[in-house]
Amino acid sequence: MESNGPASYRSISKYFLLAATLAIGLWLLYSLREVVLIFFLSLIIGIVLNAPVVWLETKRVPRPVAASGVLLALLGVGVGVGWMALPRLVTQFGSIIDNVPTYSKELGSALARLLHSPSIADRFNVGPGAASKYLAGLLPHLGRYSLSLIPTLILLVFLAAISVYLVYSPQAVLRSYVEALPSKVRARHMAAFTKGSQLVVGWLYSNLILGVIQAIAAGIFLFAIGVPGAIVWAALALFAELIPVLGAYIMAIPPIIVAAAVSPVLGIWVIVFYVVFNLVKDYAMVPYLRNITMQLSPVYLLFVTLAMTYLFGILGAVVATPLAGFAKSYYDEFYLSRQKEEPHLEEKLDMMVRRETVEAGMPGGPPTEPGKPDAQKTKTAMKQEKKLGAPEKK
DSSP states (O other), rough: OOTHHHHHHHHHHHHHHHHHHHHHHHHHHHHHHHHHHHHHHHHHHHHHHHHHHHHHHHTTTTTHHHHHHHHHHHHHHHHHHHHHHHHHHHHHHHHHHTHHOOOOHHHHHHHHHTTTHHHHHHHHOOOHHHHHHHHHHHGGSSSSOOOOOOHHHHHHHHHHHHHHHHHHHHHHHHHHHHHHOOOHHHHHHHHHHHHHHHHHHHHEEEEHHHHHHHHHHHHHHHHHTOOTHHHHHHHHHHGGGSSTTTHHHHHHHHHHHHHHOOOHHHHHHHHHHHHHHHHHHIIIIHHHHHHHTTTOOHHHHHHHHHHHHHHHHHHHHHHHHHHHHHHHHHHHHHGGGGOOOOTTTHHHHHHHHHHHHEEEEEEEOOOTTTTOOOOSOOOOHHHHHHHHHHOOOO
């Protein structure tokens, strides 16, 4: 007993110190949550911008020159798009805000006629300037944790500075990360980080392609049928894919409301367009692009997005999908790769969907014991044979 006393005491002290360190670390992460999210977002931006820089390096362009070229090209595209589209975007957005009372009144009248309830129309009457006052009160609190103007500007400056630094010299940050790890797990961490980077780059490029297609299609259609603010709704559609699965439908709500306020028939046409377009996109374009870029379950992405949005607001929603990609890459590398592959997994999953039990003798199931009846057939198949009449045994 005496010999085990000091060892037991050291073991307890070790676990207590580990638990205290973990608790302090979690408290610091929670206290610095906005800073951590900004740093993670800058890491994502650096990873994405690193892809064209690496491509230019393969063409024997020095990294400083390649990084400068990519950043200048990005700045030029941003300035060009802003110069061409921003004035009309601001004009149409201002027009929509000014006409909110009219749209609200028309929508209330249409609902009152449809539901045969005149009192509904009174609830949609808003005074002039109501939308501007609502937006003024809403903008500072878009996130779960609102930020004042000065800290937000400081964080944005840090975001840009860290992103630029990562584009010019990513090796320094990666070296610090790798050297902080135990040597026996460094290879796995590097493999997981590489896979996560590939998933993030593929995700952003696929979203960019889908967003441009959706923005062009929505802008042309809404402008053609005369929906007010077509450029504004097209700009919203450009960023719809940042929110997995639900983003395209969320971004469709404002133009549907405005179109319905102008004319109920116009609103129906807009609903039909968005439903048909999203069905074509989800079943024709998304599977192809995501299969060659990012293999993640939509349910998993939706869960992570909702959780991050609830915890951190809009900033959490922006970083949710890249975070999900990195989490999956580390999970695959450190856990899933060590698990034994399940035989006949697809057949078993099909049986689970049909609520059937994997029995002895079935593919992947336990072997049939001597003297027991053959169980190669599923319960559904045996019930069907019993109903139709099983063949007689000779």
